[in-house]
Amino acid sequence: MLASDVHFAKDLADALDIQRRRPGILVFAGGTDILREQGGRGISLPAELLCIQSIPELRRAGLTERFLEIGAAVTVAELLELGDSALPPLLAEAVRGIGTPAVRNLATLGGNISCRSRFMDSWPALACLDGLVELRDQGGATWMNVNRLLGEDGKPSVPVGGLLTRVRIPLDRWDVHALRKVGPRSYPTPETAVFAFAARAEKGILAEVRIAFAGEIGLRSQALESSIIGRSLPLSSREATSIAEGYKSLAEPLPEGLALQFGSLLDGALGLLSS
Numbered sequence: 001m002l003a004s005d006v007h008f009a010k011d012l013a014d015a016l017d018i019q020r021r022r023p024g025i026l027v028f029a030g031g032t033d034i035l036r037e038q039g040g041r042g043i044s045l046p047a048e049l050l051c052i053q054s055i056p057e058l059r060r061a062g063l064t065e066r067f068l069e070i071g072a073a074v075t076v077a078e079l080l081e082l083g084d085s086a087l088p089p090l091l092a093e094a095v096r097g098i099g100t101p102a103v104r105n106l107a108t109l110g111g112n113i114s115c116r117s118r119f120m121d122s123w124p125a126l127a128c129l130d131g132l133v134e135l136r137d138q139g140g141a142t143w144m145n146v147n148r149l150l151g152e153d154g155k156p157s158v159p160v161g162g163l164l165t166r167v168r169i170p171l172d173r174w175d176v177h178a179l180r181k182v183g184p185r186s187y188p189t190p191e192t193a194v195f196a197f198a199a200r201a202e203k204g205i206l207a208e209v210r211i212a213f214a215g216e217i218g219l220r221s222q223a224l225e226s227s228i229i230g231r232s233l234p235l236s237s238r239e240a241t242s243i244a245e246g247y248k249s250l251a252e253p254l255p256e257g258l259a260l261q262f263g264s265l266l267d268g269a270l271g272l273l274s275s
């Protein structure tokens with residue numbers, strides 16, 4: 001058995017310095033996804049790991065009037081402890097559905113967003129809420145909308161080589177929202193996916209609508225959403241049907257079972273906007 005060299009960064013500058021000196025070193029946050037597929041007696045890890053759980057800058061959460069900011073190494077359990085007055089309901093519902101209590105105690109929000117093999121449960125909610133992630137490397141810091149983590153092939157497109165440090169979520173008002181997890185709930189399988197929906201009206205007109213669905217493949221179309229905005233509420237059943245038709249081609253890359261579930265969740269969400 002080979003031992004791994006584990007580097008415990010004491011602060012953010014230290015972590016970035018370790019990454020500069022050891023390009024390609026594996027970032028280890030809660031480790032729950034890194035170790036997820038390793039059910040055997042031994043575990044296999046790369047030669048070098050960068051542990052980020054104790055970096056103070058990544059362990060903070062703060063609330064302003066306009067947004068909630070969460071350090072990447074804040075665990076899912078800690079996030080839930082912030083309570084319903086601080087957490088946007090869509091995000092709270094998404095993270096409540098992650099794994100088991102034991103997993104939630106270790107799993108971090110940054111790790112949930114950074115998984116490359118598939119979308120994890122927080123992405124659809126963060127995509128609807130227009131969440132931003134701060135990515136840092138030696139070149140400095142960049143804020144990126146989480147929607148940009150959806151690649152053109154529908155798979156996660158998480159930048160390689162840096163550190164996701166903070167997640168910023170605007171505290172917008174939403175009049176209706178819905179979040180549903182489909183497939184096995186406490187472990188990510190090919191049949192597991194999360195649907196998120198949020199909408200806001202101004203004077204009887206649909207002012208904003210967001211719809212995201214993700215599992216192994218992610219779906220979000222700002223073009224389709226823009227085509228719905230501006231309609232009078234409630235939507236007629238003819239309008240709801242034509243909007244659902246528009247989403248059919250977006251769902252084409254999904255396996256049949258998930259496409260059907262997406263269709264019925266979308267119908268349910270549009271039902272919230274209809275008479």
Ligand SMILES: Cc1cc2nc3c(=O)[nH]c(=O)nc-3n(C[C@H](O)[C@H](O)[C@H](O)COP(=O)(O)OP(=O)(O)OC[C@H]3O[C@@H](n4cnc5c(N)ncnc54)[C@H](O)[C@@H]3O)c2cc1C
Binds near residue numbers: 188
């Ligand atoms: C039994 C079990 C059940 C689970 N159920 C669910 C579930 O229901 N829903 C769900 O969404 N997930 C689930 N997971 C997957 C996993 O627990 C979560 O996705 C978790 O949030 C990952 O966070 P982590 O801190 O453990 O990430 P890690 O495993 O430490 O890292 C995951 C990936 O992200 C990278 N990474 C981590 N943090 C950063 C960072 N700050 N910057 C850059 N890269 C980073 C790592 O290098 C790695 O590639 C489950 C896992 C297990 C073992």
